[in-house]
Amino acid sequence: MAVPTQKPSSPHQKLEQIVILGLPSFLKRQDKEFSSKFQFLSPSESNLPLDQFLEAEAQNTQAAVCSAGFKISAEVLHHLPSLRLIVTVSAGLNHIDLSECRKRGISVANAGNIYSADVADLAVGMIIDVMRKISAGNRFVKTGLWPKQGNFPLGSKLGGKQVGIVGLGSIGVEVAKRLEAFGCKISYYSRKKKHFSSYTFHSNIHDLAFASDILVICCALTEQTRHMINREVLLALGKEGLIVNVARGAVIDEKELVRCLVQQKIAGAGLDVFEHEPHVPRELFGLDNVVVSPLLS
Amino acid sequence: MAVPTQKPSSPHQKLEQIVILGLPSFLKRQDKEFSSKFQFLSPSESNLPLDQFLEAEAQNTQAAVCSAGFKISAEVLHHLPSLRLIVTVSAGLNHIDLSECRKRGISVANAGNIYSADVADLAVGMIIDVMRKISAGNRFVKTGLWPKQGNFPLGSKLGGKQVGIVGLGSIGVEVAKRLEAFGCKISYYSRKKKHFSSYTFHSNIHDLAFASDILVICCALTEQTRHMINREVLLALGKEGLIVNVARGAVIDEKELVRCLVQQKIAGAGLDVFEHEPHVPRELFGLDNVVVSPLLS
Numbered sequence: 001m002a003v004p005t006q007k008p009s010s011p012h013q014k015l016e017q018i019v020i021l022g023l024p025s026f027l028k029r030q031d032k033e034f035s036s037k038f039q040f041l042s043p044s045e046s047n048l049p050l051d052q053f054l055e056a057e058a059q060n061t062q063a064a065v066c067s068a069g070f071k072i073s074a075e076v077l078h079h080l081p082s083l084r085l086i087v088t089v090s091a092g093l094n095h096i097d098l099s100e101c102r103k104r105g106i107s108v109a110n111a112g113n114i115y116s117a118d119v120a121d122l123a124v125g126m127i128i129d130v131m132r133k134i135s136a137g138n139r140f141v142k143t144g145l146w147p148k149q150g151n152f153p154l155g156s157k158l159g160g161k162q163v164g165i166v167g168l169g170s171i172g173v174e175v176a177k178r179l180e181a182f183g184c185k186i187s188y189y190s191r192k193k194k195h196f197s198s199y200t201f202h203s204n205i206h207d208l209a210f211a212s213d214i215l216v217i218c219c220a221l222t223e224q225t226r227h228m229i230n231r232e233v234l235l236a237l238g239k240e241g242l243i244v245n246v247a248r249g250a251v252i253d254e255k256e257l258v259r260c261l262v263q264q265k266i267a268g269a270g271l272d273v274f275e276h277e278p279h280v281p282r283e284l285f286g287l288d289n290v291v292v293s294p295l296l297s
Numbered sequence: 298m299a300v301p302t303q304k305p306s307s308p309h310q311k312l313e314q315i316v317i318l319g320l321p322s323f324l325k326r327q328d329k330e331f332s333s334k335f336q337f338l339s340p341s342e343s344n345l346p347l348d349q350f351l352e353a354e355a356q357n358t359q360a361a362v363c364s365a366g367f368k369i370s371a372e373v374l375h376h377l378p379s380l381r382l383i384v385t386v387s388a389g390l391n392h393i394d395l396s397e398c399r400k401r402g403i404s405v406a407n408a409g410n411i412y413s414a415d416v417a418d419l420a421v422g423m424i425i426d427v428m429r430k431i432s433a434g435n436r437f438v439k440t441g442l443w444p445k446q447g448n449f450p451l452g453s454k455l456g457g458k459q460v461g462i463v464g465l466g467s468i469g470v471e472v473a474k475r476l477e478a479f480g481c482k483i484s485y486y487s488r489k490k491k492h493f494s495s496y497t498f499h500s501n502i503h504d505l506a507f508a509s510d511i512l513v514i515c516c517a518l519t520e521q522t523r524h525m526i527n528r529e530v531l532l533a534l535g536k537e538g539l540i541v542n543v544a545r546g547a548v549i550d551e552k553e554l555v556r557c558l559v560q561q562k563i564a565g566a567g568l569d570v571f572e573h574e575p576h577v578p579r580e581l582f583g584l585d586n587v588v589v590s591p592l593l594s
Contacts, residue, residue, distance in 0.1 A: 121455045121479060125425030134422050134588060135432040141589045142582040146575040151594040158418045181478035182418060278443040285439040291431060292438045297448040 015039040017061040019054070019080065022070030054079035068092055069277070069295070074100040091115050091171075094221040094248055113170040119272075120174030122293065123216055123246045126270025127179075129291045130242055131156045136288040159183035164212030166205065166229075167219025168194050171246065175216050187211060190219070205229070209236035214244065221248035231256040234266055242268045249275040258283050261290060312336040314358040316351070316377065319367030351376035365389055366574070366592070371397040388412055388468075391518040391545055410467040416569075417471030419590065420513055420543045423567025424476075426588045427539055428453045433585040456480035461509030463502065463526075464516025465491050468543065472513050484508060487516070502526070506533035511541065518545035528553040531563055539565045546572040555580050558587060 019041040034040070041061060043053040060082050066072055068090035074097050077083065086096060087109045101108050129135050132155040140152050163179050165172040165188040176186045176199060187200035189208040194201070202208035205228060209215055215237050219225050229243070229252040237243060243266060245252055254275040260266045261284065268289035274280050277295060284290045316338040331337070338358060340350040357379050363369055365387035371394050374380065383393060384406045398405050426432050429452040437449050460476050462469040462485040473483045473496060484497035486505040491498070499505040502525060506512055512534050516522050526540070526549040534540060540563060542549055551572040557563050558581065565586035571577050574592060581587045 117456050117480060118454055121425055122429055122431075124479075125422065125429055125431050128418055128422030129426060129431050129435075132419055132422055133593075134419075134426050134590065135435045137590045137593070138426075138432045138588050139436070141577050141591050144582070146577065146591045150575075152591040154593045157415055159414050178475075178478045181475045182421075183414065278447075280438050280443065285441070291435050293431065293434045294438050294443045294449040296430075296434070296451045 016063065017041055017058065019043070019058050019061045019064045020066075021064055021072065021076070022067035050076070051079050063087070065089065066095070068095050070095060072096040077101070077104060077106070085109070091119075092220060092248055116170040116174050119171045119218075119246050120178055122272055123171075123175050123218070123244050123270070124178045124182075126244050126246075126272070126291050126293070127214060127216070127242065128158060130244075130268040130270050130289060131158055133288070135291050139288075160185070161213040162187065162211060163214045163216060164188065164202070164208040165199070166190075166208065166215060166217045166251075167225075167247065168197060168199070169218060169220070172216070172218035173197075175218060175246075184214075205233055206236050209233045209241070210238075212237060213240060214242045217243070217245040217247045217251050219247055219251060221251055225251050227251075227253040229253065229257070231260065234260040237266055239265060239267060241266045242270070244270040246272045249273040249277065254281065261287060313360065314338055314355065316340070316355050316358045316361045317363075318361055318369065318373070319364035347373070348376050360384070362386065363392070365392050367392060369393040374398070374401060374403070382406070388416075389517060389545055391547075413467040413471050416468045416515075416543050417475055419569055420468075420472050420515070420541050420567070421475045421479075423541050423543075423569070423588050423590070424511060424513070424539065425455060427541075427565040427567050427586060428455055430585070432588050457482070458510040459484065459508060460511045460513060461485065461499070461505040462496070463487075463505065463512060463514045463548075464522075464544065465494060465496070466515060466517070469513070469515035470494075472515060472543075481511075502530055503533050506530045506538070507535075509534060510537065511539045514540070514542040514544045514548050516544055516548060518548055522548050524548075524550040526550065526554070528557065531557040534563055536562060536564060538563045539567070541567040543569045546570040546574065551578065558584060 015038055017039045041057050043050050046053045048056065058080055061080060062082050062084045064080065064083060064086045066086060066088050072086060072095060077097065077100050083106050085107045086101065088096060089111055091111050093108065093110055096108055098108065137152050140146060159182060161184050163184045163186050165176055165186060168188040168190050172188065180186060187202060187208060189202045189205050202211065217229065227250065234256060257269065258281045261269060270291045272293045280292055284292060312335055314336045338354050340347050343350045345353065355377055358377060359379050359381045361377065361380060361383045363383060363385050369383060369392060374394065374397050380403050382404045383398065385393065386408055388408050390405065390407055393405060395405065434449050437443060456479060458481050460481045460483050462473055462483060465485040465487050469485065477483060484499060484505060486499045486502050499508065514526065524547065531553060554566065555578045558566060567588045569590045577589055581589060
């Protein structure tokens, strides 16, 4: 029978530390599987303020996992001097100070394209919902109005509509593929013409909006795309136009979007993202032609 | 100057009569265009009961236009002895007593496939809505719950799901084409294997339901299909299964459907049609996993 020659190490002594910023719920659910390999540091479960927690616990931590809702600013990075890797569970990187990461030699990895199909499904679902009044009709029936008020007003037809994709990346391509099956005609705007695509390219966003019945925002949020969808673009989309945003809230100037919807300068919106989540402008709450989606987890 | 040689005829003397049964609203909107050619008889605008109206006004009427909500029974036909043609603005014919029409030599025309693409769009919209909780999430945000209760529960992924189409007619084909673009796998049940299609054929509805994550009802309502979707079929679809009906309400045994939804024997439903429209079972009103659509006009 073998005799232990040394005491077993303390449970966390040799485990790699990972600091969790924004607490992706999948990690919490799976932590039994990972806990034999990693020691998770969770500032959100500590009573200390973030900076004090990081100073006290995470000075040697080399890896962080974060979600899109957690801003990784230069100041946060300052409190993590040993950090070498950030993994975000989001596709977008706009919550991470990338130039500060570059300066400090921190690698950043994101979720790549794994959500693209699901985001595209939601975009198409919101388009059909607004055009065919699915949420509004559902509410009409469930509040008992059908027998009292008679039939509900017809919506719009999807087939034959001109759809403008803003940002023909992996999400934009998936949205286009689905909408082609509905008989929509696809065109797009992006920084450069995509040579893999035969869709009509517009070299500026105004032209795309003007040519489109439905504008679907699928681009990354960067300093170049922040508030790219402003009042002029919305007016170019026009009174019959529908806008759908599955990118980031701040790609649209939200105040102008609300104004255009209230003033009926555009026909409707499907919004999966907002500038100041979880806060959604209250003016949208009463609009049947606007379908909004919260963050899911 | 030409002198009239005879009095002008009374406005309706030589116009063909058309009796409108169920009052399709598009005819009311366009009646200026048609009124120079046809005299429209509208029993719904008369104070007389239908049979008395038809006896008094429509004994020579050869043509009727009707909608799906108006039952053209043998008794109605009895009051229209000169009738030669019924045009229904619906695709379905289940509201017309076809054997009585055959006996009386009355031709029947329907709307053919003109609605198929739009019905398919609605079917796909309801699938995405239920699976991705679009209506429920919209209500969650618009009642101000997001900042108070935090994120909303995740829905299900559409990609990779097994979709069973019940009735691979023009609507079924359009539904299948769209869902293929979402990465779904298609199989179907119909009276006979369709040689134009490479989708997997099931020769009985139980096998299809058992093999499917999502069952989409697209068949005509006939004596053979009435209550074809019974408790056994719903149990075969199972706890994770979603049912969508864009055909006619009575293809499903509605009482059993409600029971299965309340008892969580199936995961959810998207319902465009009901057995006793405009009456929708109240048990469905509180279920977030059920999306219902009223009649539109």
